[in-house]
Amino acid sequence: KAGVTQTPRYLIKTRGQQVTLSCSPISGHRSVSWYQQTPGQGLQFLFEYFSETQRNKGNFPGRFSGRQFSNSRSEMNVSTLELGDSALYLCASSIGGEQFFGPGTRLTVL
Amino acid sequence: LAKTTQPISMDSYEGQEVNITCSHNNIATNDYITWYQQFPSQGPRFIIQGYKTKVTNEVASLFIPADRKSSTLSLPRVSLSDTAVYYCLVADSGYSTLTFGKGTMLLVSP
Numbered sequence: 001k002a003g004v005t006q007t008p009r010y011l012i013k014t015r016g017q018q019v020t021l022s023c024s025p026i027s028g029h030r031s032v033s034w035y036q037q038t039p040g041q042g043l044q045f046l047f048e049y050f051s052e053t054q055r056n057k058g059n060f061p062g063r064f065s066g067r068q069f070s071n072s073r074s075e076m077n078v079s080t081l082e083l084g085d086s087a088l089y090l091c092a093s094s095i096g097g098e099q100f101f102g103p104g105t106r107l108t109v110l
Numbered sequence: 111l112a113k114t115t116q117p118i119s120m121d122s123y124e125g126q127e128v129n130i131t132c133s134h135n136n137i138a139t140n141d142y143i144t145w146y147q148q149f150p151s152q153g154p155r156f157i158i159q160g161y162k163t164k165v166t167n168e169v170a171s172l173f174i175p176a177d178r179k180s181s182t183l184s185l186p187r188v189s190l191s192d193t194a195v196y197y198c199l200v201a202d203s204g205y206s207t208l209t210f211g212k213g214t215m216l217l218v219s220p
Contacts, residue, residue, distance in 0.1 A: 004153070035210075043154070043197060043210040056208070090153050097142060101153025 002026065004093050004102035012108045018079040021105045025072050025093030031055075032074040033099065034066060037088040046089075049074055081109045114198050114211035121217050128185045130214050132198030135179050140202040143174060143181045148195045148213070157196075158183065185216075193218045 005024045013019050025032050033056075034046040045058035049068035066076045072093070078085055086109045092099040115133040122128045134143070142161050146154035158165055160172040160181070171184040185192060198211040 042212040045208045045210070058208075092153070097144070097159055098156050099144075099154075101146075101155065103151070103153050 004091060004100055006089075006091050006102040006105050008105060009103065010106045010108075012110060013081050014110050015081055015083060017081050018077065019081060019107060021076045021078075021089055021091075021107075023074045023076070023091030023093075023102060025074070025091075026095075026100055029093035029095045029100070030072050031094045032068055032072060033092045033094070034074070034076050035090040035092065036060070037090055037104070038086075043090070046076070078107075083109050085109050114200055114209050116196075116198055116211040116214045118212070119215040119217065121219065122188055123219050124189055125187050128188050128192075128216060128218075130183045130185075130196055130198075130216070131180055132183070132211050133180045134198070134200045134209075137178050137200055138202065141200050142202070143172065143178075144199040144201065145170070145172065145181075145183045146197045146199065147192075148197065154197060188216075188218045190218050190220065192216060 007022045031050045033048040036044045046060055047054055047066050048056040052068045063079045068074045088104040088106050090101050090104045092101045144159040145157045147157050148154040158167055158170045158172045160174050162174050165172045173182040195213040195215050197213045201208040
């Protein structure tokens, strides 16, 4: 089976712009979670989607949003980018209790 | 939320057993404990998961005492390729509560 894929792998944006990241889960996985990873804060949970519905949400501002499509693919959007949004954004799909992570999208905000 | 605490770093030599302990004093009844391994520029990779007592798989063991306020990941006979960051995650099965530790950087030397 193909693993979790994320596009793009690298992205450079400027403050105030918005960005959309994409995640394709492992075939058959209906749960997709998003995480932000930074050197200072480590891995922080953003939100989780299951069958096109946001099931859980972490403690992030409303600028961070997401959605899931009927084929379980998911997108994450960050609006009005800030310098502090520079991070590795990880997507994970799961079935049962085990999460499988993608390689991440490295977002740099200038 | 169950806050987790791990050592920032650990050093070891090839062939030794390494034990990494994670403290999670406020773990809830429904929470499971999962450990992940992460290499640079990659997403975390599942190692092992447990609820109580001891769990063993082909790569590691997980020891959880009766009070479940801590857990210890045991890596037998480490090799250079085990040099990575190891994360402890406490979460319920539905990921409605989810807390990652800040990670332990394990350096294995020849």
